[in-house]
Amino acid sequence: MKYIAEFRDGELARGLAKTIAATVNPTREYRLMEFCGGHTHAISRYGLQDLLPANVRLIHGPGCPVCVLPIGRIDSAIALATQHDVILCTYADTLRVPASGGLSLLKAKAQGADIRMVYSSADALRIAQDNPSRAVVFFAIGFETTTPPTAAIILQAQRLQLANFSVLCNHVLTPAAMVHIMESQQDPAAVAIDGFVGPAHVSTVIGSGQYEGFVARYQRPVVIAGFEPLDVMQAILMLIQQINTGRAEVENEFTRAVRRDGNRKAQGLCEQVFELRDRFDWRGLGEVPLSALKIRPEFAQFDAELRYQVGYAQVPDHKACECAAILRGHKRPADCKVFGTVCTPDHPLGACMVSSEGACAAHYTYGRFRGGG
Amino acid sequence: MCLAIPARVAELLDGDQARIELGGVHKVISIALVDEVAVGDYLIVHVGFAIGKLDPTEAEQTLALFAQMAQLDPANPVPYQ
Numbered sequence: 001m002k003y004i005a006e007f008r009d010g011e012l013a014r015g016l017a018k019t020i021a022a023t024v025n026p027t028r029e030y031r032l033m034e035f036c037g038g039h040t041h042a043i044s045r046y047g048l049q050d051l052l053p054a055n056v057r058l059i060h061g062p063g064c065p066v067c068v069l070p071i072g073r074i075d076s077a078i079a080l081a082t083q084h085d086v087i088l089c090t091y092a093d094t095l096r097v098p099a100s101g102g103l104s105l106l107k108a109k110a111q112g113a114d115i116r117m118v119y120s121s122a123d124a125l126r127i128a129q130d131n132p133s134r135a136v137v138f139f140a141i142g143f144e145t146t147t148p149p150t151a152a153i154i155l156q157a158q159r160l161q162l163a164n165f166s167v168l169c170n171h172v173l174t175p176a177a178m179v180h181i182m183e184s185q186q187d188p189a190a191v192a193i194d195g196f197v198g199p200a201h202v203s204t205v206i207g208s209g210q211y212e213g214f215v216a217r218y219q220r221p222v223v224i225a226g227f228e229p230l231d232v233m234q235a236i237l238m239l240i241q242q243i244n245t246g247r248a249e250v251e252n253e254f255t256r257a258v259r260r261d262g263n264r265k266a267q268g269l270c271e272q273v274f275e276l277r278d279r280f281d282w283r284g285l286g287e288v289p290l291s292a293l294k295i296r297p298e299f300a301q302f303d304a305e306l307r308y309q310v311g312y313a314q315v316p317d318h319k320a321c322e323c324a325a326i327l328r329g330h331k332r333p334a335d336c337k338v339f340g341t342v343c344t345p346d347h348p349l350g351a352c353m354v355s356s357e358g359a360c361a362a363h364y365t366y367g368r369f370r371g372g373g
Numbered sequence: 374m375c376l377a378i379p380a381r382v383a384e385l386l387d388g389d390q391a392r393i394e395l396g397g398v399h400k401v402i403s404i405a406l407v408d409e410v411a412v413g414d415y416l417i418v419h420v421g422f423a424i425g426k427l428d429p430t431e432a433e434q435t436l437a438l439f440a441q442m443a444q445l446d447p448a449n450p451v452p453y454q
Contacts, residue, residue: 003379003415003432015443091420120421122403142420148406149422204417204425230439237442256431257379257417263425266406 003256007228008046016233017051023240030056031192032239033329035178036199037064037357038227044362046229048236056236059329060359062177062284063199065142066093067327067351067358070283071315073170074099077139080168081105081113084308087131088115089124090139091146097354100315121149125156128165137304138167145201147171147293148266151273154295154302166304169295172280174202175210176291182218184285184328189219193329195239197232198224200254207262211250219248226254273299281314283351284327323350326359333363340364379415379427393418 024030034040040060043049049058062068074097081088088105095106095117109115114134118124121138128136140150150167157165178196182188198211203224211222221242225235235253242249252258273296280292295303304310317323321343322336333339333352343349345361352358356365380393380400389405393416403422404410416423 002381003427006436009439012439012443016439019442120403122421145419145424148424149403149420152403152405152422201417201419201424226435231435234435234439234442253435256428256435257425263406265408266424269406 004228007226007230009230012230013046013048013051013233016230016237020051020056020233020237020240021053023237023244024053024055025244026053026055028055029194030240030243031059031194032056032197032236033059033061033181033193033195034197034232035061035063035174036197036202037067037355038200039197039225039232040064040359040362041357042227042229042232044366047366048229048232049367051233052236056240058236059193060326060332060362061181061196061329062282062327063143063174063202064352064355064357064359065146065172066097066355067323068172068177068282068284069094069097069141069170069351070281071097071099071317072281072313073141074105075315076310076312077168078103078105078108078113080137080304080308080310081108081115082111084135086114086135086137086308087127088113088137088139089118089127090115091141092117092119093355094139094141096348097351098318098348121146121153125153125162125165128157128162129160132164135164135166137308138165139170140167141170143172143174143199143202144205144270147270147274148205148263151266151269154273154299155269157302158299163301166302166307167295168304168310169274169293171274171293172282173291173293174199174206175214176288177282177285178211178214180282180285180288180291181328182214182220191218193220194243195221195223197235197239198222198250200225200227200231200257203252203254203258203262205263205266207260208250208252208258209260210262215248215250221248221251223251224254224258226257272296281312283317284324318349321350323352323360326352333360334368336360340368378418380418382410382412382414382416385410385412391416391423 124138274293325331352360380395415427
């Protein structure tokens with residue numbers, strides 16, 4: 001397939017690996033965080049860690065939208081589906097996330113709630129058009145990639161004057177989470193991350209310019225990378241070169257899709273429909289200021305949170321689950337006592353095991369026989 | 374969820390939609406989030422919406438860069454420009 005296969009060339013990958021090995025300074029460590037779950041998945045699937053020198057360590061970041069969604073938000077969606085007789089439309093990724101009381105959206109569906117899996121937010125809108133006598137709610141989650149599609153259907157629902165459609169908005173922001181990781185210690189300079197592999201498709205939407213403030217403030221290089229294995233290898237090489245020369249800049253490896261300004265049209269729609277929340281609870285990170293979006297008052301009739309008075313209660317993670325530390329890059333999947341024993345993709349205890357982009361699921365599926373984490 | 378992939382536009386349809394083709398699979402998606410789409414363009418598709426266009430020239434240049442970086446003389450690595 002064009003623009004995919006040629007970015008997965010094994011021989012080139014081994015060549016890049018040689019160049020990386022020749023470029024690293026053997027007397028130091030390179031701790032690189034790949035923020036995005038898409039990269040986590042690619043790194044595990046293609047065994048990229050094994051191509052890298054031992055002193056280059058990849059740290060999985062919190063950029064998996066399902067993994068950072070706190071239990072309480074899933075509880076709110078289940079409450080909506082079970083107490084208000086709505087059709088709840090959700091992306092497949094959230095269905096199996098463990099919620100309170102041993103429930104999940106999938107189990108609530110098995111118990112009779114009308115919960116439907118959709119591929120696209122546009123499918124949720126169609127279900128509302130096809131069922132005029134039923135209230136339909138779209139459970140919107142994800143980073144800046146899934147936000148414009150949600151904005152687009154809210155605007156379309158307004159144009160169509162769809163009275164039976166609303167959205168439970170849980171959209172979150174990448175730069176705010178990156179800042180939070182740096183601010184999680186008293187002294188940001190002491191955070192044990194030397195550089196960031198920046199997300200591919202999030203950056204397609206927001207643009208590479210959005211990281212310039214972060215880089216200037218924290219003096220950590222960010223290299224935006226595509227999701228194919230060669231993209232990731234090249235971005236790692238670029239980060240190592242920046243670190244070696246003491247530079248901290250935003251560089252873009254994914255020039256075939258990312259520009260400095262991003263996708264202005266998509267940004268405009270989001271601006272029209274959403275505004276910043278003061279704070280939002282993330283799994284693993286806790287409350288992060290100015291890190292999520294809510295629907296603007298002009299679109300209140302499409303805001304399920306207002307329409308159904310949806311409350312939110314913070315719920316602690318499973319006691320044995322190390323998802324929180326893993327999402328912050330403090331621990332690796334293999335450091336968790338329940339990893340691969342009690343907690344597997346078939347029976348996940350924590351969110352990192354639910355989504356294929358989660359650090360634990362990726363490691364379980366592709367990496368657990370390598371040793372290390 | 375974020376593993377969106379580049380897909381080729383096979384046909385433009387009414388209502389800001391397009392039929393895309395990817396390895397023989399066809400799907401109708403929304404092009405409401407991108408401007409000026411033409412048949413033959415490659416789009417990055419995410420949850421049923423195109424969120425960006427793929428620039429073929431840049432893709433070729435990136436592949437050329439990989440080849441160049443992968444063949445560097447390991448004894449004399451050239452700093453990346």
